[in-house]
Amino acid sequence: MLSLMPTPPPAVLSCLDPFGFGRAALDYWRDSLERGTLYLDVMRQRGNQYLEHLERTKPNVLGFDAEVLLDGRSLPRPVNYELMRVLPPEGVETDPLMRPFVVVDPRAGHGPGIGGFKSDSELGVALRAGHPCYFIGFLPYPEPGQGVEDVVEAEVAFLRHVISRHPETAEKPMVVGNCQAGWQIMMAAALEPDVFGPILIAGAPLSYWAGERGHAPMRYTGGMTGGSWVTALLGDLGAGLFDGAWLVQNFERLNPANTWWDKQYRLYANVDTEARRYLDFERWWGGHVVLGGREIQYIVDNLFVGNRLSTAQLVTADGRRIDLRNLRSPVVVFCSRGDDITPPPQALGWVRDLYEDTDDIVANEQTIVYCVHDSTGHLGIFVSGSVSRKEHAEFTANMDYIDVLPPGLYETAISRAEDRPDAELIERDYLLEFQRRSVEELGREIQHRPDDDRRFAAVARISEINLGLYRYFVQPWVQALATPESARWMRRLHPNRMGYRLLSDRNPLMVPVPVLADRVRRERHAVGEDNVFRALEGVASSQISRGLEAWREWRDRSTERLFLDIYGQPLLQALVGLAGDAHVHRRRPGAEPEHRRFVQRRREEVRARVAEGGSHEAVMRSVIHVLGGAPATDGRNFQRLRASRAELEPDLRLADFKDLVREQFFILELDREAALAAIPELLAGQSAAEIDAHLAHIEHVLAASGDLGDHAAQRFAGIRRLFERAKPAADG
Template sequence: MPPDAMFSGHGLAVARTLPAAMPALARYWSDAAWRAVATMDTLRERAARMREHEAAGMPPLLHFDAEQVADGRDGSPPSNYRLLRITRCGSDHLERFVRPDAAPVVVVEPRAGHGPGIGGFRRDSEVGMALVEGHPVYFVVFDPEPLEGQTMGAVVQTLARFIDFVARRHPSTEPIVYGNCQGGWAATMALSHCNHRAGLAVLNGSPLSYWAGEPDVNPMRLSGAITGGAWSAHWLADLGAGRFDGAWLVQNFELLRPEGLWKKYDGLFADPAAEHDRFLEFERWWNAFYFLGREEILAIVRELFIGNRLQSGEVVIDGHCHANLAHVHTPLVIFSSHGDNITPPHQALGWLQAVYPSTQALVEAGQRIVYLLHQDVGHLGIFVSADVARREHRAILHHAAAIESRPPGLYEMRLTDAASEGAAPGAAFLPRRIEDLPFEPPGPGFERVSRLSNELDDLYTAWVSPLVRLWVTPQGARLQQQWHPMRTRVRGWSEQVQPILAVLPAARQALEAAGAQDTARASNPWFQLERAASAAVEHGITAWRVLRDRWVEASFELLHAPAPLGQAAGRLDIAQDDCRALAHPAAIRNTDAAIPVESSPNCS
């Protein structure tokens, strides 16, 4: 029998192709060995940088030189916040564009688990674009440790003093306050507090309406209902001897989109040479965990995220002044994204209908509000993406005077392409009506969650908290914090923990010298097969996450917002259908379009 007769159809093609594929397979395995060593070496470098940053006291991670001009410790009440003035931008010297008569920009960093830096840890950032547009720039930072007994009110009053301080230094023009996420709502509270004002306030990914959201899209707003409310934050602060570890908040961000965590490390393994610098730059900030005081985190959870009391004007700042959004007379720019599942447009804009019952009421209040929507960038991308900085943030600052001079009302800001390379984008301001905003008021289930949270927290405060505080010591609290999974997963790659890792740089160089690295791997069919398998894993994780989020929605409805049982069952059926659709191989082709990644270093 002739050899070819032994095969037919596809089998014959495989038999003829296999010998030609063997060299490609050998190249793949040698390159995979180099990529594995290079990836582990990058993780070793990450651990070393984390240790160096902690040993230095975890200073703010800024691309720019700065000098301190004010200290929150000097105020009353004091806080751990400080005000820096940007003095120089490395070899780029963007400070040469600054005009003495331009409005100063005050960038307020978010205090949400990480340290300060996202508004200015690269050249093309909020700070960089403000310098390019000619503005003197101030940067609000905070220290890793809170002051004893520091409260949310102390932070708000410190920000108000900083805004007033900058205004006095630049008496010819009012400052532009640039708030990122938590920094945005804190700055808004400062501007609503006892008639403080600025020329313009820009709120980037800042939630002001904490119960708002869209079913199956924004599951984080339901997390308090599933965990029982504020008592869990109280317990973690007690375990920390009065300090709440920001690593818990960062861990929550990662769990929100676990497929993003897979994509981050898989992207590094796929091309360690290209991803090395960007990965380490981002991870240095991502793994710098700061602390909040017990009183501060409890006020944030009770008053804002669980109580949603900001839009009703019930948050007390200092005993006689309330944070009332209706008292904010500074023009506002609200920048939000449909791809942001932490602060979606619902939470950035939903408060408008609660504070201003009509467009006429907004006009009569003399307020002007401009909103700018991005279609797909994720939460972190709003702050750290270079593309967003060059387009959206530069446009906001370039057109700040036009925004301030608009008649009272609500406007949507639409950007147009720049007239020339290097110029700022154009902008059109389209009048809008508050009555037409597509945000439904939150259901009664959130009120029930707020009451339940108060009851459970009262029980915990009365019966459990005293015992936990009696048992926990400062030394024990610090030991617990050092063993937090977010820290140990980084430190586990340190040479101090695993001395054998010291050989990785030499092993990497040896493999490179032997020609193991394949720069043309993208055309290797075995590498393509690896990428297809990785995409399948990513979609499997996504399918699990979708099912988890649907279960959270259904559980919330059953426990706190009872609906006909058929509706809840229908929601779970839809979840299972979505999971099957996501797991289908055909869905793999749409990986990049379907999954915005918040925790990836590939934010730009």
């Protein structure tokens, strides 16, 4: 009977044995002291690393060697940005004829380099794919008088320089903008669309009022502080400079459980193995930079509070409207449901803000692709190795295909090749598919609420009033009292900065720490997970973390409720001029006359070319028509068509091939019936043998993605009949 009873775990047995219990307590006590010493030494190394990083002239955390090509300080409108060429690591070769790949890093409190932080990163993926890579970074301090528009113009100048370095490549650079850099390059692309190839914006907020209730706490910040006057105050106290540590502190407040406990406990609990990874990340996270007071005020007033970018209300100093509908490059939006800094509604809401429906997107010849990750956090979008190996690798590999997708809205789905029934047809580890979506379907992700629009419009009005009062009554006094020296001391005493300085070798109290740590490493006595006290430590840590998480949820719910109650008051809205439907903040900009004329002229040009061309146009139009009938498509057919076309027409450049694909896509979108009816006319003059060869070629291309579905097969049968009709009559 006793033999049938389960054996208790070792931790329980140690409690039953008084001698074992005492031994476990002693072992845990010694292990915890050793871990505490090693943890303190890691904090000391972190502080030293922080100070060394700040003292560098051009600090960054790039994991690749790079050379500066163009210094933004030498431009007509100087900025603290610079263009660098990323040197491929040993064993990696790049092809200068391939499309250049440019990564722009965010300047949102941290220093540059996160896009190339390690080998499995955006830059690492592109280098291994053979692309010449470039990086747009920045220096710790802005140039005097530098503004957001100056930075946008500098990025355009950098891209023009990249293009000039690759005269043989007809492809415009692919540009990746992370977080804050995402909306910045979108502004640049709206002003100068001709210098951009495909654009990938990762974790970039463009529609700041959007968000799902209960999951977007940062969007309430402006309302709860009374608007942007606080930003102006901090800029004035900084003698015209704004400390990026304030932005970092805002990010940390979003997740107090991780900031105050989990991140530190993870290091303490695994200090023997976790130190290197922790220090590598802290080198970037603690690399605080400074923004100009003008820059941050522009950002907060026009984007965070005013939401003017996604509604085409921004106008440059020289009178140019920044309208994202001007983009001519495909835009890939990568976001995540686990991101509390840029949730999907803020990353995708600009599509709904600008376009009435999918037909409106097509009329503007705009291709928008979006990918929503299920779980990764904000930093994981551009730091996580698994995300780089999967999503970023697939975006890079399929960028040529994305570049020729027809105008419209698409959602991507990534599946593991080995899990698919057609695995033998897939050359890579994953398959990236594109599914057509409507603006209405996207709305389920955005969850737009008109009553929230009115609340945020009230915040924008109140912000303007409070900022005006601050500038009139308070700003002159603050500016008179603030000096560069007082601003320097304010930055040094910021809590986020002081934590690094106090736990460094510059603090005399830390002198014995490295000596004790070296001794502990030589005589380490780590306990296993079976130690009962170590197990209780883990339980206690989980409880602390859950307590902080519960407090965060209560805080966020209370803040949201307070925001909705205050700014939802009809009287308050009336006082700021928002009473009545006629005065509601307009979300979707109207089509200006010149924009409507451009769309109409473009349609007429395309209609005129329906029957122009020859067999190339007929084959391409046929393939696109058949594939267009599928619910989802991927790049396999494009790659086979591209390869076979290179064999049949070796003189046809890739850029010309893409132009052919794009034009035939658009012709079919505009008038499908007329486009198909013109196929026999395009094949006029071809012999029966040549037409049969074209059909065989089409069949070969379509086979790349497996058997055709019923709908696609019906379309191909219709194409076959059109080709048969084009055959010349047999000689009688």
